[in-house]
Amino acid sequence: MRFLALLRKELRESLPWMLLTAIVFLAIGGFSLREAHLYGMYDWSERYFSSRYISETYGLLYRHSPLQVIGPVLLLTSLGLGLVLGVRHFWIPYFTRTWPFLIHRSVDRTTIFWAKLAAAIITFLISLGAVWAAFYSYSCHPERFTMLPIKRVFIEGWLFIALGLVVYLGTALTGLSTARWYTTRIFGLAFATVIICATIFEWRLGWAFAAIIIGAAILLSQINDTISNREF
Amino acid sequence: MTETVLETEGLTKYYGSTLAVDHLDLKIPQGCICGFVGRNGAGKTTAIKLMLGLLRPTAGSSRLLGCDSAALTPAIRQRIGYVTEGHRLFRWMSIAELEKFQRSFFPKQWDDKFFADMIEYFNLPKKRKIKNLSNGERAQVSLALALAPNPELLIMDDPTLGLDAAIRRQFLEGMIELIMRQGRTVLFSSHILGDVERVSDRIVVIDKGVLRANCSLEEFRAAVKKVILSFADSTPAEVDIEGLLHCRRSENELELILIGPADEQIGKWADKNGAEKYHIVKMNLEDQFIEYTAPANHRRLFRWEET
Amino acid sequence: MVHSTQCIKSISTIVPILNIEGFINRGKTAVMGLWIQISSGSGEPIYVQVAEQISEAIAKGELAKGDKLPAVRKLAAELVINPNTVARAYSRLERTGLVTSKTGSGTFVSDPKLRRRDAADINVLTERMDNVITRGLNLGLEGRDLIELFKGRLAKFVNKKAERRKND
Numbered sequence: 014m015r016f017l018a019l020l021r022k023e024l025r026e027s028l029p030w031m032l033l034t035a036i037v038f039l040a041i042g043g044f045s046l047r048e049a050h051l052y053g054m055y056d057w058s059e060r061y062f063s064s065r066y067i068s069e070t071y072g073l074l075y076r077h078s079p080l081q082v083i084g085p086v087l088l089l090t091s092l093g094l095g096l097v098l099g100v101r102h103f104w105i106p107y108f109t110r111t112w113p114f115l116i117h118r119s120v121d122r123t124t125i126f127w128a129k130l131a132a133a134i135i136t137f138l139i140s141l142g143a144v145w146a147a148f149y150s151y152s153c154h155p156e157r158f159t160m161l162p163i164k165r166v167f168i169e170g171w172l173f174i175a176l177g178l179v180v181y182l183g184t185a186l187t188g189l190s191t192a193r194w195y196t197t198r199i200f201g202l203a204f205a206t207v208i209i210c211a212t213i214f215e216w217r218l219g220w221a222f223a224a225i226i227i228g229a230a231i232l233l234s235q236i237n238d239t240i241s242n243r244e245f
Numbered sequence: 246m247t248e249t250v251l252e253t254e255g256l257t258k259y260y261g262s263t264l265a266v267d268h269l270d271l272k273i274p275q276g277c278i279c280g281f282v283g284r285n286g287a288g289k290t291t292a293i294k295l296m297l298g299l300l301r302p303t304a305g306s307s308r309l310l311g312c313d314s315a316a317l318t319p320a321i322r323q324r325i326g327y328v329t330e331g332h333r334l335f336r337w338m339s340i341a342e343l344e345k346f347q348r349s350f351f352p353k354q355w356d357d358k359f360f361a362d363m364i365e366y367f368n369l370p371k372k373r374k375i376k377n378l379s380n381g382e383r384a385q386v387s388l389a390l391a392l393a394p395n396p397e398l399l400i401m402d403d404p405t406l407g408l409d410a411a412i413r414r415q416f417l418e419g420m421i422e423l424i425m426r427q428g429r430t431v432l433f434s435s436h437i438l439g440d441v442e443r444v445s446d447r448i449v450v451i452d453k454g455v456l457r458a459n460c461s462l463e464e465f466r467a468a469v470k471k472v473i474l475s476f477a478d479s480t481p482a483e484v485d486i487e488g489l490l491h492c493r494r495s496e497n498e499l500e501l502i503l504i505g506p507a508d509e510q511i512g513k514w515a516d517k518n519g520a521e522k523y524h525i526v527k528m529n530l531e532d533q534f535i536e537y538t539a540p541a542n543h544r545r546l547f548r549w550e551e552t
Numbered sequence: 553m554v555h556s557t558q559c560i561k562s563i564s565t566i567v568p569i570l571n572i573e574g575f576i577n578r579g580k581t582a583v584m585g586l587w588i589q590i591s592s593g594s595g596e597p598i599y600v601q602v603a604e605q606i607s608e609a610i611a612k613g614e615l616a617k618g619d620k621l622p623a624v625r626k627l628a629a630e631l632v633i634n635p636n637t638v639a640r641a642y643s644r645l646e647r648t649g650l651v652t653s654k655t656g657s658g659t660f661v662s663d664p665k666l667r668r669r670d671a672a673d674i675n676v677l678t679e680r681m682d683n684v685i686t687r688g689l690n691l692g693l694e695g696r697d698l699i700e701l702f703k704g705r706l707a708k709f710v711n712k713k714a715e716r717r718k719n720d
Binding site for chain 2: 590592593594595596597598625628629632633634635636640
Binding site: 014015017018021022025026109110111113114116117118119120121242244 | 294297299300301319320322323325327329330331333334335336337338345346349350351352
């Protein structure tokens with residue numbers, strides 16, 4: 014009952030960002046797909062992404078699926094959403110001084126955080142996950158595209174979404190931190206960046222997911238500590 | 246035996262090297278309206294936040310409704326109403342949405358009719374968003390939200406800062422209304438000493454983080470006295486009267502601020518030291534507060550010289 | 553329902569925002585025309601102000617023997633002061649014998665014949681008289697003028713009391 018009230022509030026606060034992200038991702042991704050459809054090219058990736066690294070690493074297996082191009086778009090949008098939501102949920106209450114009003118409630122302090130996290134997960138799922146799944150199913154039609162996507166591309170997309178959540182957790186930790194030195198406070202964001210780097214350059218999906226899970230777990234435990242000890 | 250709703254022991258808070266609250270030892274009984282007064286930056290807000298468990302003390306402890314402030318359970322928090330500094334609410338919510346949100350945390354206590362009556366009295370449309378309310382209107386909503394769950398203990402941090410006289414009066418009415426119910430206590434910090442004088446049973450004076458007074462309002466009013474003595478010649482070199490706080494001299498006059506002595510004692514001292522006449526100045530709470538918290542070498546800001 | 557209409561439409565009395573239905577039902581003997589004005593900025597303690605004004609009303613005959621004073625809570629809510637302050641004012645009046653309180657029924661104006669006067673009260677009265685005399689003399693009035701003035705004012709008070717007794 015109380016958790017739902019908190020969740021409703023957090024979702025409503027995240028709603029504009031949910032819509033914005035969905036629209037942006039839909040627009041850019043849709044445009045790219047449409048371009049690929051029109052041109053029907055399979056060296057289309059070279060035109061927009063001249064990064065040799067990406068085409069070489071990914072190109073070995075699935076260079077020619079148009080969906081592959083949307084991958085980086087998804088990654089950037091996901092990281093952006095993570096940052097924005099983290100700021101909205103954890104920095105804005107500090108600047109608008111609404112933390113005391115939120116914290117003095119008949120719930121455990123951590124429940125307040127769980128509501129925010131749940132709202133963030135739902136936002137990611139709807140604005141990015143659902144759209145990504147829609148793109149995937151759209152690209153799976155042989156009559157539209159000469160080259161069909163491989164499942165791996167689809168899974169990578171979810172990896173990018175998970176990375177966005179890691180950025181969210183990192184931003185949250187930085188926002189909650191009350192350490193005196195700014196260099197200590199930035200730990201959350203810095204750690205999230207490390208996880209991102211470790212993952213996107215990692216070929217093997219298994220290791221990538223492991224890095225994400227471990228990184229998220231570390232950030233979560235730090236956040237838990239900070240919330241219990243933090244002064245609002 | 247009345248319960249103690251608030252108890253602090255050696256409560257101390259340092260912000261870096263700044264001492265905000267210095268070994269506060271307080272005990273507030275149930276059933277009173279207690280006014281926290283102090284100059285700007287005296288540490289009232291910090292003390293209140295420490296008591297509510299929103300800040301962690303550097304040293305000492307505090308208990309609210311019998312429960313340690315660092316570990317206030319949700320059940321205890323449900324019995325405590327809190328009006329935050331500046332009445333910061335969620336700006337995007339409408340009054341109705343905010344009510345719904347707040348009410349879900351008080352499933353059995355929330356008084357729908359009371360809240361509706363208050364909002365109607367304030368003439369506030371339920372659909373209006375908080376960001377479109379003026380400061381005063383936001384304060385009114387804040388008051389309604391705090392009173393509707395019928396809290397046992399209501400803590401208000403400078404609730405009338407910057408508000409007009411009518412709204413200040415409404416807050417006082419709200420406090421009186423609450424105190425008339427069985428077993429309620431109200432703690433509020435304020436700079437408007439007229440308001441404090443009007444409704445408080447007890448007064449707590451905090452000065453530079455230190456507790457200077459914690460007594461009934463009547464005691465405080467009776468204790469702080471200003472006496473002006475005129476002398477034919479020069480004023481006595483040594484002023485050894487009991488309870489002397491400040492002493493100001495001019496040519497033939499002594500202005501003394503005293504804590505505690507009875508009027509007769511003052512008269513006796515005046516006679517003993519050869520005062521021509523003396524006058525015990527009638528002070529209101531504001532004057533008493535200013536004198537009580539003035540620094541030792543306090544002078545007037547501006548001085549008129551006779552030419 | 554009645555209560556909330558009263559809240560908005562009543563302009564002659566500012567009704568406090570509380571459930572006063574209970575008070576309305578119980579306090580039907582509240583005294584009409586008892587008008588007390590307190591100010592929190594004057595040097596006088598609030599309970600003294602309340603006590604003095606009630607005392608004055610009794611002296612002027614606006615409150616007669618047997619009249620019931622407003623319930624402590626009602627007066628506190630109307631004046632927006634602490635109920636303990638009202639209680640203290642009533643105690644003070646009780647000590648000077650102007651009112652008597654009957655547990656359960658309320659506080660009533662006492663019979664003038666049964667009122668006590670102690671030395672302290674006479675002292676206060678003398679002090680006040682001295683005050684008036686000093687002022688009069690400072691204005692240049694003579695003893696005779698002061699006495700005439702006093703007689704005139706006293707007559708007014710006594711007449712008011714007599715009128716009230718006639719109307720009852």
